[in-house]
Amino acid sequence: MDLDTCAKALKELGHPSRLGIYKRLVRSGHQGVPVGALQKELDIPGSTLSHHISALVSVGLVKQKRDGRTLYCIPQFATFNEVMGFLSEECCADEST
Amino acid sequence: MDLDTCAKALKELGHPSRLGIYKRLVRSGHQGVPVGALQKELDIPGSTLSHHISALVSVGLVKQKRDGRTLYCIPQFATFNEVMGFLSEECCADEST
DNA sequence: ACCATATTTCCACTATCATCGAACTATTTT
DNA sequence: AAAATAGTTCGATGATAGTGGAAATATGGT
Numbered sequence: 001m002d003l004d005t006c007a008k009a010l011k012e013l014g015h016p017s018r019l020g021i022y023k024r025l026v027r028s029g030h031q032g033v034p035v036g037a038l039q040k041e042l043d044i045p046g047s048t049l050s051h052h053i054s055a056l057v058s059v060g061l062v063k064q065k066r067d068g069r070t071l072y073c074i075p076q077f078a079t080f081n082e083v084m085g086f087l088s089e090e091c092c093a094d095e096s097t
Numbered sequence: 098m099d100l101d102t103c104a105k106a107l108k109e110l111g112h113p114s115r116l117g118i119y120k121r122l123v124r125s126g127h128q129g130v131p132v133g134a135l136q137k138e139l140d141i142p143g144s145t146l147s148h149h150i151s152a153l154v155s156v157g158l159v160k161q162k163r164d165g166r167t168l169y170c171i172p173q174f175a176t177f178n179e180v181m182g183f184l185s186e187e188c189c190a191d192e193s194t
Numbered sequence: 195a196c197c198a199t200a201t202t203t204c205c206a207c208t209a210t211c212a213t214c215g216a217a218c219t220a221t222t223t224t
Numbered sequence: 225a226a227a228a229t230a231g232t233t234c235g236a237t238g239a240t241a242g243t244g245g246a247a248a249t250a251t252g253g254t
Contacts, residue, residue, distance in 0.1 A: 011111025016104040093174045
């Protein structure tokens with residue numbers, strides 16, 4: 001992961017609603033959470049929520065999968081881990097110094 | 098660290114210039130880097146750079162310390178580590194599941 | 195006091211983001 | 225085929241953010 005890609009991901013996580021959404025998704029693991037469930041739990045109007053979710057999708061932090069009428073939002077741990085990896089490697093103090 | 102505070106910090110890191118600045122500061126450790134050095138190395142106009150730096154200062158990721166005419170920018174590892182801690186605890190997959 | 199250096203603040207401008215109701219699309223049920 | 229459910233896209237608006245030149249501030253040197 002390069003700096004620009006990492007910055008884009010951080011930017012999307014850098015909004016309380018989106019960070020909350022991602023946090024909520026992580027809690028429920030690989031099976032994902034329906035958009036509607038997020039809407040109720042987080043109390044965000046549908047259209048606003050939809051924009052936030054697609055922002056997360058656009059940087060690969062979330063994937064969506066349809067099952068009938070229900071759209072599940074699934075956290076993409078791999079992307080998140082790459083972000084964490086970049087931060088650890090490039091932006092953490094080297095305590096051996 | 099709570100979600101809102103974390104989101105604010107992530108937001109500021111979520112810009113390539115600012116992430117680059119922070120990364121550069123981390124490289125040089127506790128002694129810090131003069132604003133002017135950042136300006137040359139990163140090739141950002143002074144006023145723009147100044148705005149980016151104060152954004153980082155505003156969320157506690159950077160501190161500034163004057164020595165004569167030179168203002169040193171010093172990364173605040175504690176804040177950064179709190180952000181990392183929040184992300185690890187609240188947004189990482191629990192692999193024991 | 196004056197000049198040079200280092201950096202910030204002011205100002206104006208453009209661009210992107212956030213929000214949300216209303217209209218629309220997709221899918222299932224009856 | 226109509227109605228119900230789930231979610232998205234449209235469209236408009238207000239709010240923030242990004243940018244950088246010019247003017248201002250701070251400090252040190254002569």
